[in-house]
Amino acid sequence: QVQLVESGGGVVQPGRSLRLSCAASGFSFSSHGMHWVRQAPGKGLDWVAVVWYDGGNKFYADSVKGRFSISRDNSKNTMYLQMDSLRAEDTAVYFCARDYGQGAGYFDYWGQGTLVTVSS
Amino acid sequence: DIQMTQSPSSLSASVGDRVTITCRASQPVSSWLAWYQQKPEQAPKFLMYTTSTFQSGVPSRFSASRSGTDFTLTISSLQPEDFATYYCQQYNTFPFTFGPGTKVDIK
Numbered sequence: 001q002v003q004l005v006e007s008g009g010g011v012v013q014p015g016r017s018l019r020l021s022c023a024a025s026g027f028s029f030s031s032h033g034m035h036w037v038r039q040a041p042g043k044g045l046d047w048v049a050v051v052w053y054d055g056g057n058k059f060y061a062d063s064v065k066g067r068f069s070i071s072r073d074n075s076k077n078t079m080y081l082q083m084d085s086l087r088a089e090d091t092a093v094y095f096c097a098r099d100y101g102q103g104a105g106y107f108d109y110w111g112q113g114t115l116v117t118v119s120s
Numbered sequence: 121d122i123q124m125t126q127s128p129s130s131l132s133a134s135v136g137d138r139v140t141i142t143c144r145a146s147q148p149v150s151s152w153l154a155w156y157q158q159k160p161e162q163a164p165k166f167l168m169y170t171t172s173t174f175q176s177g178v179p180s181r182f183s184a185s186r187s188g189t190d191f192t193l194t195i196s197s198l199q200p201e202d203f204a205t206y207y208c209q210q211y212n213t214f215p216f217t218f219g220p221g222t223k224v225d226i227k
Contacts, residue, residue: 037164045156045164045207047216061215062121095163105211106154108175110163 002026002109004096009114012086020081020114022096030054030074033099035107036081038092038116046092051079053102064090086118122147122210126219132227137198141222143208145189152212153191155184158221159204167193167206198224 008020022034036048049060049070058070069082079096093115097107123146133139143153151171156164168174171191172184181196195202203226208219 044221045158045209045218047209047218050216059214100169104169105152105216106166106169106209107156107164108166110165112163 002098004098004109004111006094006096006111006114009094009116011117011119013120014087014118016086017082017084018086018116020083020094020096020116022079022081022111024077024079024096024098027098029072029077032101033103034072034079035097035099036070036079037095037097037107037110038090039095039113040089040092043092048094049081050099050103050105053099057103083116086116088118090116091118092116121215122149122213122217124208124210124217124219126206126208126222128222129220130223130225132225133198134227135198135200137227139195139198139202139224141193141206141224143191143193143219145191145210147213148189149210149212151186152210153186154209154211155193156207156209157202157204158207164207195224 003025005023012018035050051070067085072079093113095113096111098109100108125144127142154169155167158164171186183194205221205223207221
């Protein structure tokens with residue numbers, strides 16, 4: 001069965017960096033786009049970034065553009081989110097989500113999320 | 121960016137009630153809209169895409185429709201497992217955007 005497991009969350013000071021990972025199993029990882037979606041405590045869902053199935057295209061939300069970088073390693077069935085210059089408003093649970101296709105734009109499987117807290 | 125709004129923001133209903141949630145896009149998104157269900161402390165669950173194509177396993181009491189930039193999700197007879205927050209999401213244009221959610225709780 002499809003499994004997505006996020007890791008790398010934690011408490012970090014403003015301005016510092018953090019790298020999240022999403023380990024995938026149970027499907028052909030290299031055939032699907034992959035996304036990061038976040039949810040601030042008590043708030044709604046906020047799309048962060050997508051990487052195409054082959055890593056060839058990447059798109060970001062305006063709020064993270066220039067600070068976050070999405071990538072993937074299809075040989076390791078893993079996706080990453082490098083988060084630099086973190087701000088308090090980046091505090092959220094970060095979910096990785098599988099794209100329905102190579103870059104369809106909607107998310108058919110989600111991980112359980114990893115909490116990132118940006119605080120001094 | 122395309123702004124998504126949902127109404128109501130919350131509603132209280134009883135088991136067996138018919139429930140309708142509305143999602144509106146600030147610009148045309150064609151039929152490129154998905155719906156998700158999220159229960160407390162859980163990851164969202166994918167319900168449907170392209171306005172009204174349901175994911176395998178979603179009960180038939182769920183239905184959806186579109187009129188221009190207005191989209192509706194209807195639950196014909198609310199069941200205990202349907203109490204949750206529902207989000208719409210447009211994937212017509214980057215950045216993808218979600219509605220703020222509609223919380224369905226027990227009356």
